[in-house]
Amino acid sequence: MKSPFGEAPRQPRRWSRRSIVRAAGVGIPALAAASLVGCGDDDDDAPASGGDTPSAASTPTKTTTTSxxxxxxxxxxxxxxxxxxxxxxxxxxxxxxxxxxxxxxxxxxxxxxxxxxxxxxxxxxxxxxxxxxxxxxxxxxxxxxxxxxxxxxxxxxxxxxxxxxxxxxxxxxxxxxxxxxxxxxxxxxxxxxxxxxxxxxxxxxxxxxxxxxxxxxxxxxxxxxxxxxxxxxxxxxxxxxxxxxxxxxxxxxxxxxxxxxxxxxxxxxxxxxxxxxxxxxxxxxxxxxxxxxxxxxxxxxxxxxxxxxxxxxxxxxxxxxxxxxxxxxxxxLGIPYLGIPMNKPPYTDPRVRQAISLSIDRKELISKLDFGDGNASGPVPWGLGAWALPQKEIDDFYKVNTYAANLAEAKKILEAVGVSSLPAMEILAPADLPIFASGAPLIAGMMRNAGFNVKETLKPLTTVVREHLLVSNFDLIFMQTGTVEDPWASLNPHGQKGVVPGSAGRYGSNDPAIDAALLGVQSATKFEERIAKGQEAQRLILKSYGGQMHLWEANxxxxxxxxxxxxxxxxxxxxxxxxxxxxxx
Structure with missing residues (x-):
């Protein structure tokens, strides 16, 4: 069938020895949802502990893809x-x-x-x-x-x-x-x-x-x-x-x-x-x-x-x-991001947020944390198909192939802001998730190269979530979006609490233009119209350099x-x- 995602959608199948999807950037470390692991017995090994033995099938097993x-x-x-x-x-x-x-x-x-x-x-x-x-x-x-x-x-x-x-x-x-x-x-x-x-x-x-x-x-x-x-x-x-x-x-x-x-x-x-x-x-x-x-x-x-x-x-x-x-x-369907409280100084200044984004080498993060197996990401993960912005547009926006020039631009912005006047910053990340525990020092180092005075702090995931993320008690926070199918879950964190449905207001977003664009997504009734309005909203979100600053996706x-x-x-x-x-x- 013709898909609104621009290509035929991948349908669930039985396990096979070949990959189900082609290589592309997808977030790896789960955060808002759990990893699934099941256990039965292998054909050639002793049964795993627990439970009775499955009863024999009355007819030969047969699976088709028609459903x-x-x-x-x-x-x-x-x-x-x-x-x-x-x-x-x-x-x-x-x-x-x-x-x-x-x-x-x-x-x-x-x-x-x-x-x-x-x-x-x-x-x-x-x-x-x-x-x-x-x-x-x-x-x-x-x-x-x-x-x-x-x-x-x-x-x-x-x-x-x-x-x-x-x-x-x-x-x-x-x-x-x-x-x-x-x-x-x-x-x-x-x-x-x-x-x-x-x-x-x-x-x-x-x-x-x-x-x-x-x-x-x-x-x-x-x-x-x-x-x-x-x-x-x-x-x-x-x-x-x-x-x-x-x-x-x-x-x-x-x-x-x-x-x-x-x-x-x-x-x-x-x-x-x-x-x-x-x-x-x-x-x-x-x-x-x-x-x-x-x-x-x-x-x-x-x-x-x-x-x-x-x-x-x-x-x-x-x-x-x-x-x-x-x-x-x-x-x-999840994206590692840097959470930035847009309603707290110095992050109320969009130049500071832009300098943070420019200081981060997304290709380097992908290389060191995910073996080069990923892409820079916008607000909506690529796994949601046409809901996501085209990869070239994302790469061009972040200028992922010109990091030296990005770093120089970040330094220039900070010089104009007055880098000596900026307070010390802290990146909070979960200590018990390897990619985040390893990634926080990398990001902090990149920001220091631009001139920021920043350190990383690692705490247990449950502490990061309950005592910091859910109550907006952080300076900067390195986390990951949830793995949900609804693109609205990727968009509503960028809206103002009490204005945009579903927004918890954790990042202090208060941009009227973004709010209006997000409300336009919800007022659309046709699927294709929702996609188009969703992409319009993402372009505004990118230019705000705030809230959830998206970094990359892996497989x-x-x-x-x-x-x-x-x-x-x-x-x-x-x-x-x-x-x-x-x-x-």
């Missing part, structure tokens, strides 16, 4: 079914699937989910719907149908006979519209939740009847079906249970067997009443947090885990081929053992909602 998603296009609404992604037959049920993230989590409370929590969240809970990358179709999970009444109102009809987990105090009761209202009202009331910000465009939610919910927006919001999905919980769960920070109850494919351990291991059991027929296949999931990459690699080599991904660089991935690894790569590599089947390889959040994988042990 509902293969012809999907922007605006399509597809109810999730057993053949949405694969038409495999002869799958094996049973076994234990070992999932892994390289990031510490925080809580089992879905409204506060962050980084390492997201995978856990999608095992236990479902959402109404979510965008599917790269087709930009809407996949309907708990929703059976969606009807848009006008540009402010829409109704959602629920699937019939979806049940919550058979655990007290809910005891397997059927999902109703009241649960949807409860879940959305609960998150909108929680001003500490990022989901409260992203869903802040909602004005009212009403249960029309037991299976119908009506939504009303405060203003036209073209991203309403694309934002990070909200997890649905049963009405009254907090009042009955107190909190769900350790274990909760949802409609998802797995139930908690043990309390959530955001730094260790959490066990899950198959939900026998899951609404998708014959899913999930594994009987158990063991979810662990491997913060250290060396430990992940050792576990992969010893067949304790069978999928490594997202934060792997190409040489690391290639080294695992000898351990029966199969390499694939996908757009990561995200995945390595799997052959025993993991029908797992959709993707850096996108929509890949967390998948129920087709099985273990061919």
């Amino acid at each position: 509902a998603i293969s012809s999907a296009k922007p605006g399509d609404r597809i109810p999730l079914s057993e053949t949405t992604y694969f038409t495999t037959t002869g799958q094996k049920a049973g076994g234990t699937f070992h999932l892994n993230t390289q990031y510490a989590g925080f809580t089992a409370e879905p409204n506060q989910a962050y980084q390492g929590d997201y995978i856990m969240d999608r095992l236990v809970y479902n959402s109404l719907y979510g965008v599917q990358w790269p087709s930009y179709a809407t996949i309907m999970y708990l929703a059976k149908s969606i009807e848009e009444i006008d540009n402010l109102n829409w109704t959602v009809k629920l699937r019939e006979n979806v049940k919550f987990h058979n655990k007290p105090p809910v005891n397997g009761r059927v999902l109703t519209a009241e649960d949807i209202v409860y879940s959305f009202e609960r998150v909108l009331a929680d001003k500490t939740s990022s989901f409260s910000v992203t869903n802040g465009f909602i004005d009212k939610i009403v249960a029309v009847d037991a299976t119908t919910v009506k939504f009303t927006a405060k203003f036209p919001y073209s991203s309403k079906f694309d934002i990070t999905p909200l997890s649905i919980v049963p009405k009254g769960i907090i009042e009955a249970q107190g909190d769900i920070s350790k274990r909760g109850i949802g409609t998802g494919p797995y139930t908690f067997e043990s309390d959530y351990d955001p730094t260790g291991v959490t066990n899950f059991n198959k939900n026998p009443d899951f609404w998708l027929k014959d899913r999930p296949y594994p009987n158990k999931v063991e979810f662990r947090h491997f913060v250290d990459q060396a430990a992940q690699i050792a576990a992969f080599r010893s067949n304790q885990i069978e999928l490594l991904g997202r934060a792997l660089q190409k040489p690391v991935a290639e080294s695992l081929v000898s351990a029966d690894g199969v390499i694939s790569k996908e757009p990561f 995200a590599y995945f390595v799997a053992k052959k025993s993991l089947k029908d797992y959709r390889v993707s850096g996108a959040l929509s890949a967390y909602d998948q129920y087709d994988y099985w273990l061919d042990a």
Whole structure:
């Protein structure tokens, strides 16, 4: 099919020994989302610990590429079914699937989910719907149908006979519209939740009847079906249970067997009443947090885990081929950036921000941190296709091939500003993520070469996020954007809080022209018009040299053992909602 991205979109496929996408710049180190690692048993090795052995298939295994998603296009609404992604037959049920993230989590409370929590969240809970990358179709999970009444109102009809987990105090009761209202009202009331910000465009939610919910927006919001999905919980769960920070109850494919351990291991059991027929296949999931990459690699080599991904660089991935690894790569959809508080001196002066940008050698960062496997990046990652600005335009703007001249220009700007009058600066970065721990000193050194008085400070990721990023308590911060499919998530951080929907205002952006351009994206109703307006907004954002100053993207590599089947390889959040994988042990 002809894609609005300018080329045919890549569709999810089974693991293969060839790369899934051509080489191009994609962000590697995950930040706002977790790395996925699954475990089954390799064809030639002893079973991994935990779980029973998958039962033999009744018919020979067969997978084709014909599926509902293969012809999907922007605006399509597809109810999730057993053949949405694969038409495999002869799958094996049973076994234990070992999932892994390289990031510490925080809580089992879905409204506060962050980084390492997201995978856990999608095992236990479902959402109404979510965008599917790269087709930009809407996949309907708990929703059976969606009807848009006008540009402010829409109704959602629920699937019939979806049940919550058979655990007290809910005891397997059927999902109703009241649960949807409860879940959305609960998150909108929680001003500490990022989901409260992203869903802040909602004005009212009403249960029309037991299976119908009506939504009303405060203003036209073209991203309403694309934002990070909200997890649905049963009405009254907090009042009955107190909190769900350790274990909760949802409609998802797995139930908690043990309390959530955001730094260790959490066990899950198959939900026998899951609404998708014959899913999930594994009987158990063991979810662990491997913060250290060396430990992940050792576990992969010893067949304790069978999928490594997202934060792997190409040489690391290639080294695992000898351990029966199969390499694939996908757009990561995240961008390392330097966060700059535009509302705090001296960063209120756009010349200072421009000098910072000119002082940074993006090609050198890519070379030293990602083996030269990437490109300079604008506000929207290239993995979102035509939403992103053309690579040549980005390279020309940053003048990536003339760093010596850039450095000279930065020095000239600082001389005009009065470099001796500038205060000492600090770049904050997470100590436990190698690319950021190594990159912060590089960036600080580049800035010092231009004349800035700057040092780097490394702290644990959880501290950087909770005590600095989320509360705008930083001077400069070296982090990475989230890996979400909605381009609005890449654009709204550059808008003014309270003016631009979804903006948390962490970087003090307050440019009326940028705000107007961003609001234009949301007022557009046609997909192509949204793309065009999105690119217009990005050009203004680039010229502001502030907020999230984007640096580069690299390739995200995945390595799997052959025993993991029908797992959709993707850096996108929509890949967390998948129920087709099985273990061919």
